[in-house]
Amino acid sequence: MADAPTLTRTHPLEAWRPAFTALSDGMGRTDLAIELLPLTAALDVRIEPGTDGATAVADLLGVPLPASPNTWTSISDGRAVWLGPDEWLLTGAAASDEESVRAVVGPHGGTAVDVSAQRTGVRLRGRDARRLLAFGCALDLRPASFPPGSCAQTLLGQSGVLLLADREGDGPDSAVLDVVVRCSFAGYVAGWLLDAAEELRPIPAGPVTDSTDQEGDGT
Template sequence: MADATLLPTHPLEAHRDAFTALSAELATAGTDLAIELEPLTNAVDLRVDPAAVDAAALRDVVGGTLPTLPNTWTVVAGGRAVWLGPDEWLLTGERPARAWEEALHAVVGPHGGAAVDVSAQRTGVRLRGAGARALLAHGCALDLRPASFPPGSAAQTLLGQSGVLLTAEPDGFRLAVRTSYAGYVADWLLDATTEFRPRPTDQQRAEA
């Protein structure tokens, strides 16, 4: 009997080939810019007053230290923790979301906190290379220069007309966007790369 197991499909699967072809085209032209889909990952939204909870117990279940500096992210076991507010973080990683949610709730629930599985809420796109900053500047009002937005930074902002969670990486940027707006952001990125693509030569125009 054939295996009938249903596998999750990336919300932007229909854009994967376009991103791959675009990245190859840019690389051939010598442009240091690539766009790729982030693998699907589990996510938990954590809310708690950090002063009210046992820090050691929370650190053990999170798998690392939560960022306390506004608009930053830190590495935790198997993923990352992104600061969203004084009492809110987005945890992402490969740990089973249900078990992670329950373990976190056991620690923060008695202190008025909450942990909610939001794995289906956002999808991710990765921008790599020196050209990523220039590309984002077409639709993001933040100052993304390394001095102002270095690796380890995070911000909830707009890209075009869509809200995104933007994180600065050592080799570029990561965009986490609500799944319902993911198609818009993907199309925006493809359109915004127009000026980065090589222009056809006179001979190519004639042949066309």
């Protein structure tokens, strides 16, 4: 009997990787790169803030759940992202242990649901990352209004997305923005990003021509 085939998990946007790489390598003077976010475990947690259940989750994670709206904090190799007054998205190693999280929130009326297959995303890097998103997002994405550690559920083009601002290093060139989207809309968002990025390409310099009337005196 033949061995069963081995199934390999494929990124929902794997087919778009070459186009993102070509864009990042060929933008000329524009400072923009787009790459796929790695696949990671994700857990949607609902628990009333300020309760023993929220404290139990904080003890499990090693850090409190973010209490300020539209912010996220680092947890081990992932994030705890504020989604609502009583809802957070956990990613990374902590999210892979669904049973442990459910065990601490369940007795306090909370829930923990594995949503690892629900969303996927891309990472935008560079000075023009915020400019690109501004073409299709109504939020003020300037660093002063959307600094590192911020997150927001909003529209990008015609798709709902979760935006997260991160940073590696200092200065405007170090901007890092993650765009997380439901898998069913991922292809649309990928295409939108590539199309919008064309607006950032520098216009090729053409030959200098005389602007005067070629047949007259320029009047």
